[in-house]
Amino acid sequence: MLMDIREKIRGWLAYVIVGLISIPFALWGVGEYLGGGKEQPVAVVDGNEITARELDQAFSDRRQQLIAQSNRQITAEMIEQMGLKRQVLDQMINERLLVTFVREQGYVVPDQLVAATIRDISAFQTNGQFDREVYQRRLAQQGMTVDQFESDVRRDLLFNTLDNALVGSAFVTDPEVQQLVALRDQSRRLGLMRIDRDAVADAIDPADEATLRAYYEEHEADFQRPEQVRLSYVEITPETLAAEQEISEAALQSAYEDFKAREAGEAVRKARHILIQVPGDADAETIESARERLENARQAIADGEASFEDKAAELSDDASTSDRGGDLGRVEEGDISESFYQAVADLEEGAVSEPVRTRFGWHLIQVYEVGEAEVAPLEAVRDDLLADLRRDQAESAYYDAAETLASTSYEQPDSLVPAAEALSLSVETSDWISREKGKGIGQYPAVRAAAFDEAVVGERFNSELIELDNSHAVVVRVEAHRDAEARPFEAVRDEVAAQWRAETLETTLAERADALQEALAKGSDPAALAEESAAASWLAPAWYERRDAGEDMPAAALTAGFALTPPGEGEIATASTTLKGGDKAVVALMGVKAGQPAELDAETRSQLARQLQNNQANRLIEAFMRSLRAESEVEIREDALDD
Structure with a gap:
């Protein structure tokens, strides 16, 4: 909840420097409990100490935020690899420096602005109006007092004042926008020589016993x-x-009352859909064609030429529902993508949506029933x-x-x-x-x-x-x-053979790629080179933009092609890379065309200018913080940090 609150009072400066570290959430890290109450400083900023306890609290807050925002599991190892604790300490140091700076510069935030900011936070409102009881209760749930929170708001508004001053000083010229477009929309003429991994592997003869024994002796440590x-x-x-947790009947009854309130307030929506599948790497023409098919179906349904069920049976790629008119039954949040659920939630009974895009493709949706939820009795949901x-x-x-x-x-x-x-x-x-x-x-x-x-x-x-x-x-x-123990050759012969073969395959693929690069650089005809090798195939040159990865020109090859330095007139530049699935590829760059700023519409040009301005503002903020640190006395005590 408080993460949403903070979004109301943070700008570029706070986002980049402070990093949402100062709110004491309910879930603290174990390090806080095991700190034994010691107040050994981990850093000193102009004489002001940052204690291990403060760092542990801020680190735990930041970790909780990462976990809440991530769509995958965040492990302790990942946190350590990120160097998160050091990042949080740097943020805390920066915050101390900023507080000192804004005070010295005489920045002041009026009480009226603090109050107005807090009243505008939806988490503290009831029916759109600020509710002091809700405000105090929600802060208490987070372990905060009103004074603590209002102090945080005042400080963040001070930071926003400084933020606005820095961001306002960033500006972008038209030549900078043109340069960005020329690079962003650049196209390159690329050819691709693909070396088939399986074909190369099939051509490798099995190693004889002497070769395997020699390999074992050379790599004996690998087989211990x-x-x-x-x-x-x-x-x-x-x-x-x-x-081991004991739950009282009173707590259970309270939970059931909450459950009833939630269920009773929710409408039950049943829906049908028609799905036109679109591959993730489909081009714009394919995507638009699928959408148009559903638009036509929607119009036919609206004109009474066909029922939704008829069109689902005729068009839908969802084999599990097409034979029953696209019927999905009750649709609840979390059942499918957010865009699909939102469309269902917005439709009146009997209405048909505009085409809705999800990762599966385009959907046409009809809500055919809206009713009240039936609340299950306590005994039916007791175990849950x-x-x-x-x-x-x-x-x-x-x-x-x-x-x-x-x-x-x-x-x-x-x-x-x-x-x-x-x-x-x-x-x-x-x-x-x-x-x-x-x-x-x-x-x-x-x-x-x-x-x-x-x-x-x-x-x-x-x-x-x-x-x-x-x-x-x-x-x-x-x-x-x-202890480690050597294993005899006879016991690991199959492992030796597998490792020898894998290593030989990688070496052979790399040698083939190197030889092809050398031949192409000398002017050899790529099509002729491909014909000479049973394992190689040649994709004739074509113009590609950065977003044009596909089955013929895989993303890894496209990335390698755009990383190449443009060749001179009549020359080619080459690079080798490994494709998804293990095939080796040699990319040949034969020409470069810059993007055309003149073709931009005004809205796109404005968006790019804002993007450049934001990037420039970030650089100004980073330079400003480096300046503050250079003018201050900052000591980081590594021994305390590692405890």
Whole structure:
């Protein structure tokens, strides 16, 4: 909720520099619980300290934001690889510098502007009007006081004032727009020599025994059984904790009342659709043709020439519904794409939509029934509600459980049993894992790194708490260890043969590509070169723009072609690349044409100018921050940062 609030009061400067780091969300990282209350600074900015506690809180907030915004799982390893903690610290330093700067410059935000900004935030409104009770309740839910939030709003409005001053100083000239268009809309004349991976592989004769033995001796380290450990571990997630959560009848009844209120307020919509599938890489003509087919069908339905069901049976590419008039039954949010659901939600009963685009293609939609939802009785939804309540309660209990697991396993380092018993969990056992790979809990790089730490593998102590994800942590200990051991040739012969063949194939493909590049550079006829090789095929040169990737000219080849330096008159430039699926390709560049700014319409020209202005504003902001840091005393204490 508060993320939406912040969007109301942030501009370019805040977005680039401050980065949404200052709101204390309810979910803090485990590091905050394990910090032991120490206030050791991780950085000092002009004499003002940034403590480890403050950094942990801001880091946790930023991590939560990333997880909420991402459409894929964000793991602890990914967070570490991004260097997120260092980024957050830099943002906090920048924020301190900005606060000092705006105060020294005498920037002031009137109370009336702060109040007006807060009143305009929809999360604090009831029926379009500011509601003080809702305002106070929502802030309390986030662990904030009114004074804290209003101070944040005032500060962000100050930043916006500075932001506007910097962005307003950015300007773009017409020659800059023309230069962008010339580059953006550039077209290149490209030919493509494709080397078929399977054909090359089929031509490689199997290695004889002497070759394999020689390869084994040269790469003996590749075929060792690596050093391995077997682990015992205690793992906590909201799922593992959920079974232990006790839910009162009062809480269940309250959840059911909320469920009834939600269900009763929702209209049930049943819909039909006609789908014309469009491939993801379809050209503009194909896309427009599919849309026009549905427009024609819509007109025929409107004119009474055919029913929606008849057109669905005739046209729809959805085999699962076309034989029943395109009937999808009840359509709810999340069933299909957002654009499809929004069209259904906007239609009156009996109405037919305009063509709607989704990743599947174009749809024509008819809502044939709008009714009230039937609210299921408590007994019918009891199990689902209990599961939701247990999961929510387990998520709230997760950080306390993580603290218990960390402290108990540290205080009693020779066993995981006390920690498991304290949490009513079991001690699990892994399969053998190495430093490079493992299954189950061993699939996580952080677990493997901890398992081979000297204190864990050498002293056989419990590991520290390992955070694997936002709500997923584990403590491990080594139960068994075995050193690396050479395996005889006879035991790994098949592995040796497979690795020799894979390496030989890659080498052969690279050699073929190098030879073709050399021949093309010397002026050899590419079609003749392709005819001489059973594994090669030649795509005759054609003009391509950056967005013209397709089956004939794959994206990897197009990217390689546009990365080439334009050749001289009568010459060609070449590059090799690997295509999706493993085929090797040699791209030949034979000409370049710049984009034509004169062909731009006024709206597009204006959009490009704004894009360039935004980019220039970002550069000004970055330069401004470098200037502030250069004029200030900033000390980062690496030892405290790594704790």
